[in-house]
Amino acid sequence: MYETNFHKASTAQDAAALLAKSDDGKILAGGQTLIPTMKQRLAAPADLVDLSRAEALRGVTITKRKKMGIMKADGGETITIGAMTTHAEVAGNTELAQVCPVICGLAGNIGDPAVRHRGTIGGSVANNDPAADYPAALLALGATIHTNSRDIAAEDYFKGMFLTALDDMEIITAVSFQAPVVGGYGKFPNPASRYAMAGVFVAKSVDGEVRVSVTGAGDNGVYRHAGLEAALSADWSASAVDAVEVSADGLMSDLHGTAAYRANLIKVMAKRALA
């Protein structure tokens, strides 16, 4: 690892100020991507601004749709997850599990326990690894990414592998979305890295809109699958997926599998997401 200067920030504002002072500063969240990258000497930020003390950026809030009612798993609750919330915190949040179990299941299946107890949703979304899980969820849930300067719709946020709408100095503070009426996630882990080789997130919103996103398989990061969306809008069932032609065009081929294999996985994972 190259030498770097380590700073601690207790709020997003602090962090922004520290970043502004540096020529080449970077936010450090859980460090699960950034630290290994630095150890491999592929990244060499002059300054690291650690957000782990920024308590305001941590935690899940659920705003109930029915004012007085008991929480019901019928969707529509507004869920806000602070950027510094770890995967383990999301996975283990019992209230969240009642209104949006799919997001808890997804988080609980990221990496290994060590990764889940350090890695954060903000870090994952900022990094936008083409095989990461959260980007699929946020895209399919029509989420909003909140930063220290603006709100960005997921649709406009994910710009291709490792690319996002974030400016250099911009800090993610939270993500929010409405709980879907029904949602599911099917992930096929890469045998080596256990990131997604194909992950398919299906969601039906309270207004009946169906969104299907695919991570891991595309050759340019997370994307929405129009064919699957059309089929599931007409018929929300695993059998509807059978009729969909999933093309291998635009999918990745690498040492772990061909584009054709990934096309097959997209179908199979879509069905498993619906099961």
Add this chain to the structure above:
Amino acid sequence: MSEGIGARVLRKEDKRFITGKGRYTDDIVEANQAYAAFVRSPHAHARIIAIDTSAAMAIEGVETVLMGPELVADGIGNIICGWGVTSKDGSAMNMGAWSALATDKVRYVGDAVAIVVADSKSIAKLAAEAVVVTYEELPVVVGSVQALAKGAPQLHDNAPGNLIFDWEIGDLAPTDAALATAAHVTEMDITNNRLAPNPMEPRSAIATFNEAEDHYTLYTTSQNPHVARLVLSAFYNVAPEHKLRVIAPDVGGGFGSKIYIYPEEIACLWAAMKSGRSIKWTSDRTEAFLTDAHGRDHVSTAKIGFDKDGMIVGLKVDTKANLGAYMSLFSSAVPTYLYATLLSGQYNIANIYCNVQAVYTNTVPVDAYRGAGRPEACYVIERLMETAAREMGMDPSELRAKNFVTSFPHQTPVIMAYDSGDFAANQKQAQDAADVAGFAARKAEAASRGKLRGLGYSNYIEACGIAPSAAVGSLGAGVGLWESAEVRVNPVGTIEILTGSHSHGQGHETTFAQIVAERFGLPTENIQIVHGDTDKVQFGMGTYGSRSGAVGMSAIVKAMDKVEAKVKKIAAHVLEAGEDDIVIEGGAVKVAGTDKQMLWHEVGLAAYTAHNIPAGMEPGLKESAFYDPTNFTFPAGCYICEVEVDPDTGVTEVVQFVASDDFGTIINPMIVEGQVHGGIAQGIGQAMLENVVYDDAGQQLSASYMDYTMPRADDLPNYSVHHASTTCPGNPLGMKGCGEAGAIGSPPAVINAITDAIGNNNLSMPATPAAVWTALQDVRSKLAAE
């Protein structure tokens, strides 16, 4: 005796390992220690045009930057392969020059170009990046078949066509004739995938030169410190043997990769002399992928013929072995004498012929990796047998059984003379444990869940206990493969065993103590095993090829024989009895049938006080022995693997894995089971997960755990491990060896099971989900076409 042979004694070494108190090379800090980093080639094949070290030298804290031409000028010798293999036309193998630091050309990504020595690791790395090397890139070839093709890029001038040797074994004409008249011939293309060894502890070295004493010390991660010293001294001219001490302290796994002497250790020793600093270098994981010797990488075509009754009439194999960019220490022996000599498997085969071409490519050197040649042989014969049985509509276990060797000794047509075994007993034991009879019902039940279930066999035999020195000498080995031991009984009766074997995970501190405990009736806590230091241990050939039991322990037994004889003489003298009446029992030396005895430590004291020992006897109680084996040993067994395949994704689960092994005498069943578990884990790893992949430019695409699939606990089944043993007649304890069997026997069992499940025999290792799914698609489209 509760701690003797056959007891499940807990490993003495584990207290320090489990509590983090192990002492590995990187834990050791020398006074005045500096750190090395290597400048490595980013290209797989290039000419070095210029090297500019000025920017690196200008960095504060940089001690020196040293390069190849200076190393050569200082007389440091090229790295050698220690086993000469002769081509079928009688010519010697074509060994290309391998300088520890490249002089004119680099031949694989990671090839060392310069060593940087600095005050800290991070300064050393920075400075290594600041060294500017100008390269002229050359065309690259990474596959053995491509490297042999006309017009392929040429790696070494003295190896035209990249051919290192073209070797053969067996008789071609009778084999061809037998195959021509065979009632059935099975022919297959068989690839044995390239693996990275991945020991948990990466390689590390600390080199020190003491100018006042003109003496070097090297701490290193070695499986065989004496061989390291011998080679460093006799061939690399680093220092004469008596001026070089090599210490291999705790070593965290090797699997073969730590047998060899690599460029880094040589360069560190030389740089220590040049700079006057102690120099530490520790590989990181990426460097390990780029520079540790890889394993396997064979491409073969194989043909086996049967008569109308299913009896084998002939076997013909053609193998291209990729040895990488340079010849590593034992690289030539692996695809020849450790491979083709085992092609007879457990079977009576009158005619065998094998041709092996060893090839240079722009890849990391390839050498022995757990099993070394024998997994490749086992994979060829066991894939052939299973496939032939399917083609002939026979039960694969019956086809094997009818061809078993049943009388011993058995001379195969490919050098090996099997000394013992009961292959049918292992097969029966495995079949019973695997409930083969219930397989059809399990398959049907799996089908009801949409899963494809398959069962596959592997009846392996391998050769361990390497090896009779004269025999290997006649086959080209540059060393003798005996082992030595010294048994030191202290005046208080405690014992130190000095052994030339080296433990890096095998548990020698426990098992070696057990054989002493058994012999003299002492608790193992009174016995200390000393190994891994050329200043302490007389000499030794080290640990690989599952030789520490059959060869290393045999040397201890021989030394114990001498100790026992002297003990009896002393006791007979003191107790005024006949030597023949003395027995050693439960920590006492007794006159049989009387109550006269000396306690063990009293004999020790008597030997060292020398007040009352037989006239003319030397004082003391310390004996040493060298043991040279009379033959290889032949562990064998039957492995049965059962898998379930998810046809939608190709995901394959090993649902049952049964092993029945014949290891001869077992000293500690717990440790043996651990060796089998680890071996099978690596075998399943090879069969389903692990693969070194290069792109056409010679870059390793799989050089991290993001892409190289190491087996994890949840990839592996609970093993069902059994033993049905015959005694090895060749050594005093009757041991055969257990260190590699799991890795040798398991890959064909796994692939035979998967191909059974999917109904397509055209499947290569590793059988990843994608590969299995693709093979299933092929069957489906074939079925659809019919």
